[in-house]
Amino acid sequence: QKEVEQNSGPLSVPEGAIASLNCTYSDRGSQSFFWYRQYSGKSPELIMFIYSNGDKEDGRFTAQLNKASQYVSLLIRDSQPSDSATYLCAVWAGRRALTFGSGTRLQVQP
């Protein structure tokens, strides 16, 4: 079992819809959870981080964390074609480095 799992996609949603990206992790000691967006040929860009159970909202983005289920998700409201990218879930369990999922490719159809 991978430490951080994401569906590779592509996840295709129409413009204006809600995109839901999911991530599960195996280490119950994980403390911090991050979502990065990576456009093709570019480096990852931090979108959100979450530490506590529940929801955290920032603009069109909402991160949801459920530690009991070892599940973290990212919702993108009013999806735009410019949101088309690969979304990386990353987990920090207090060790040296973040553990990344393999990423979900999102395609927002105009």
Next chain:
Amino acid sequence: GAVVSQHPSRVICKSGTSVKIECRSLDFQATTMFWYRQFPKQSLMLMATSNEGSKATYEQGVEKDKFLINHASLTLSTLTVTSAHPEDSSFYICSARGKQGAAETQYFGPGTRLLVL
């Protein structure tokens, strides 16, 4: 969000030469810096982790004598690819971790695209 800069953004060099890449955290003190490499259509691969003033910790399979890392201050880390060969051509990305307010988070630099001829 914090800014992490990287220089140069792109470099082309001849086989056998050495290339130095600089990574700076511009508005926060990075307790730890990380160096990643990414080949086309592949996942990020962590190469090494460095803390200011101490030796870098390299991931398995990464040659420490080939990829020299220096973390001179809380805002600067350098990666030197020594005697570069075509197989070293890749996208090198640094990342800095530090505290912003009460939260510890991690930001990536824009990356350096290396092409070795």
